[in-house]
Amino acid sequence: MGNGMAGTRLVEQLRALDPSGARVRITVIGDEPHPAYNRVLLSNVLSGGIGPAQTRMRSGGWRPGDGVTVRTGVRATGIDVAARSLTLDGGHPPVEYDELVLTTGSAPNLPRIDGAYRDDGTPARGVTTFRTLDDCAAIAAAAHPGARVVIVGAGLLGLEAARGVLMRGAAVTLVHPQDYPMDRQLDRDGGAVLARIVRGLGAELVVGRRAAEFVRGDDRAGHALLLDDGTRVATDLLILAAGTVPRTELARSAGITAADGIVVDDTLRTSAPHVWAAGDCCEHDGVVYGLVQPAWEQTAVLAARLCGARDTVYSGSTQVTRLKAHDIDLVAMGRVDVGGHDQGHEVLTLADPARGRYAKAVVRAGRLVGALSLGNPGVAGAFTQLFDSNGPVPQDRMSLLIGHAPPGVETAGTDAGPESVVCRCNSVTRGRIAEAWRNGARSDEAVARATRAGTGCGGCRGVVGTLCEGWNMHGQSGIHDSGADRDDRTGAKGDAA
Numbered sequence: 001m002g003n004g005m006a007g008t009r010l011v012e013q014l015r016a017l018d019p020s021g022a023r024v025r026i027t028v029i030g031d032e033p034h035p036a037y038n039r040v041l042l043s044n045v046l047s048g049g050i051g052p053a054q055t056r057m058r059s060g061g062w063r064p065g066d067g068v069t070v071r072t073g074v075r076a077t078g079i080d081v082a083a084r085s086l087t088l089d090g091g092h093p094p095v096e097y098d099e100l101v102l103t104t105g106s107a108p109n110l111p112r113i114d115g116a117y118r119d120d121g122t123p124a125r126g127v128t129t130f131r132t133l134d135d136c137a138a139i140a141a142a143a144h145p146g147a148r149v150v151i152v153g154a155g156l157l158g159l160e161a162a163r164g165v166l167m168r169g170a171a172v173t174l175v176h177p178q179d180y181p182m183d184r185q186l187d188r189d190g191g192a193v194l195a196r197i198v199r200g201l202g203a204e205l206v207v208g209r210r211a212a213e214f215v216r217g218d219d220r221a222g223h224a225l226l227l228d229d230g231t232r233v234a235t236d237l238l239i240l241a242a243g244t245v246p247r248t249e250l251a252r253s254a255g256i257t258a259a260d261g262i263v264v265d266d267t268l269r270t271s272a273p274h275v276w277a278a279g280d281c282c283e284h285d286g287v288v289y290g291l292v293q294p295a296w297e298q299t300a301v302l303a304a305r306l307c308g309a310r311d312t313v314y315s316g317s318t319q320v321t322r323l324k325a326h327d328i329d330l331v332a333m334g335r336v337d338v339g340g341h342d343q344g345h346e347v348l349t350l351a352d353p354a355r356g357r358y359a360k361a362v363v364r365a366g367r368l369v370g371a372l373s374l375g376n377p378g379v380a381g382a383f384t385q386l387f388d389s390n391g392p393v394p395q396d397r398m399s400l401l402i403g404h405a406p407p408g409v410e411t412a413g414t415d416a417g418p419e420s421v422v423c424r425c426n427s428v429t430r431g432r433i434a435e436a437w438r439n440g441a442r443s444d445e446a447v448a449r450a451t452r453a454g455t456g457c458g459g460c461r462g463v464v465g466t467l468c469e470g471w472n473m474h475g476q477s478g479i480h481d482s483g484a485d486r487d488d489r490t491g492a493k494g495d496a497a
């Protein structure tokens with residue numbers, strides 16, 4: 001239930017395990033009017049890199065006849081746990097279920113700003129959130145050259161929205177209540193470097209101030225945002241990008257336990273019998289992830305369970321956050337807000353603020369427990385691989401900060417080895433991409449169709465494209481002789497298609 005990224009992925013994973021639908025017949029209920037789309041790509045839509053149609057999620061090979069019914073534009077309004085039935089809005093008859101999966105996602109957090117909302121709590125005219133394709137269309141319509149846009153929140157979403165709006169030629173002011181942008185992922189020094197980059201790209205960044213009141217304009221005067229120190233910022237559109245909250249209302253109304261998110265155990269079961277949850281709406285072991293990779297790791301476990309597996313469990317995910325904004329290369333993971341003298345931790349930093357570069361690694365007991373990299377994709381790749389693999393950090397710690405991965409840890413770049421993960425969202429290795437290339441996939445799009453690489457956050461598309469270009473140019477010899485470029489099963493070199 002919920003025709004979003006987790007729900008759609010679950011259908012695909014179920015159909016992979018049960019292709020004909022003999023064991024599991026599926027009904028998907030989603031309240032958005034569109035077929036399922038990749039929400040992560042909305043930032044690319046906003047910046048004009050791709051069109052809305054390109055965000056559509058692939059069906060994963062199943063067809064409507066395969067025991068899958070998708071109903072869009074329909075909202076579930078209640079769950080009768082005892083009768084195992086779901087009530088719907090719009091006079092639609094209830095849907096009975098054997099098992100119910102809640103993938104209701106999250107909703108934009110709406111900060112308290114006088115005048116910014118209608119009586120029913122939805123954003124007023126001149127105000128929008130940044131969560132859906134419809135939000136994206138509204139922002140794109142308003143963000144024409146010469147327009148003024150104010151964004152509340154300089155976290156990941158706010159910065160991605162700002163970059164998109166700037167690329168459309170509008171002026172941007174970001175208002176952030178903390179002292180530096182992306183304060184949840186960065187430390188103060190990294191935040192200062194990021195602030196410098198954001199201002200260098202042409203955005204005005206106001207930190208340490210809260211939005212207090214939205215003053216709606218009329219035919220003669222535009223709108224304005226009043227800040228808590230009385231400053232008045234003129235605007236044509238106010239974008240609310242102040243975080244997200246899991247959508248738990250349906251579960252709560254049925255008496256299902258929810259804390260921040262809908263509480264699930266290691267099997268993704270909720271507190272109610274025959275009701276499961278995955279994705280942004282759920283909370284596992286006290287953590288609400290709000291990211292795609294954990295959502296898809298959860299649905300993989302869920303699909304196995306729904307198809308009868310008894311021993312498959314979900315034990316949590318690592319969290320890596322990547323900012324997808326043109327000209328800003330930023331990746332953060334784990335705990336970075338650790339001081340240089342915190343006991344039990346080794347903290348290494350390298351700062352080159354004038355060139356927009358900053359790297360920090362937090363090491364505990366010889367493992368990387370947190371890191372951030374700004375302005376250096378090579379370092380980001382080495383950090384991510386080491387963090388994911390939980391491998392030992394090199395004796396020469398500083399080598400990490402300049403992008404030298406320790407032996408055995410491969411970066412996700414084009415010079416990496418076969419086992420290196422290029423697409424984290426879909427766990428696609430370089431070796432798997434080489435195999436797809438040998439089977440005829442000659443572009444990032446063709447590789448995406450064959451392997452799904454690049455269909456999550458899209459952060460790896462450049463690497464996939466570069467790999468293909470290199471192999472297209474140099475042929476089979478361009479794939480260096482590393483184990484992964486052999487056929488996994490036979491160990492023999494594959495034939496180029």
Ligand SMILES: Cc1cc2nc3c(=O)[nH]c(=O)nc-3n(C[C@H](O)[C@H](O)[C@H](O)COP(=O)(O)OP(=O)(O)OC[C@H]3O[C@@H](n4cnc5c(N)ncnc54)[C@H](O)[C@@H]3O)c2cc1C
Nearest residue numbers: 002004005006030031039075076104105279280290291292
């Ligand atoms: C602009 C943007 C950029 C992002 N970038 C990244 C990124 O780079 N990396 C990353 O990992 N994550 C990113 N995210 C977060 C990512 O999109 C979410 O983690 C992901 O969408 C979670 O999938 P989900 O299915 O749980 O929720 P959703 O995709 O939100 O799907 C939930 C669906 O359920 C529907 N629904 C809710 N309640 C009901 C109901 N009662 N009845 C019917 N339907 C209902 C909702 O309308 C929605 O369509 C980004 C999000 C945004 C908005």
